[in-house]
């Protein structure tokens with residue numbers, strides 16, 4: 661698979677698209693947001709998932725221009741949805757640790773917000789636990805620069821790193837995303853159940869919202885609701901959708 665050489669040309673050839681996975685309040689089934697997920701329409705290999713090419717993009721440095729394209733595309737889409745009447749829809753975008761580590765990251769985000777007319781208060785940057793564990797003393801200040809611009813911050817893949825409560829408490833994070841690896845075997849697996857309950861209680865103690873990823877079964881949904889996690893995304897509700905399909909399924913409220 662010659663992913664590397666193809667990746668270099670993929671931006672010029674318009675081979676990337678964004679899909680959007682709806683997020684719900686699982687009690688009321690109200691749509692609360694979407695997570696933007698990158699897809700590569702490879703000329704020979706067809707639709708490729710980020711797991712297959714993001715690592716290559718990170719090794720080669722291409723993640724920076726690709727990440728810029730993702731932010732521009734997603735922010736533009738947020739502005740469009742807001743104009744169409746999706747006033748409260750929050751739009752989450754995944755940020756690679758390498759993007760976040762660049763000293764000009766916040767300036768770049770500000771520039772793309774200005775260019776696209778996006779509402780920063782409806783944009784959520786998903787940053788992985790590992791990206792926050794670089795030990796940088798300026799981490800808290802860099803996050804505050806972003807929240808100061810009105811952006812929301814989510815801790816992605818929660819439970820896969822080793823953040824301590826004390827460490828998280830110092831950071832201005834709005835939301836915690838419970839990784840789908842801990843949702844998969846709910847409610848029967850006692851270890852996953854313990855981790856899910858711990859995550860929900862950490863979020864509550866720190867005043868963060870919690871959202872579960874990868875919810876596929878009614879049993880998982882019921883367990884999570886019963887223990888105080890109402891927000892969810894996953895195949896039980898909807899797979900990630902191209903914009904046209906999203907717009908057909910979820911027209912703006914009257």
Ligand code: G
Pocket residue numbers: 696697698709710711714727730754755756
């Ligand atoms: O869509 P899929 O389940 O294959 O996504 C796998 C992972 O790839 C997600 O958990 C997400 O963190 C990452 N990912 C998806 N879209 C993007 C993106 O636009 N940028 C970055 N850096 N990562 C993404």
Ligand code: G
Pocket residue numbers: 681697709754816840873874875876893894895896899900
């Ligand atoms: O940021 P993150 O790596 O968690 O991205 C979510 C990924 O999980 C997306 O690539 C999406 O396609 C995938 N996904 C979304 N819902 C489900 C689900 O219910 N089950 C599984 N197995 N994967 C899912």
Ligand code: MN
Pocket residue numbers: 695754786816817
């Ligand atoms: Mn994510």
Ligand code: NA
Pocket residue numbers: 816817837839840873
């Ligand atoms: Na995740």
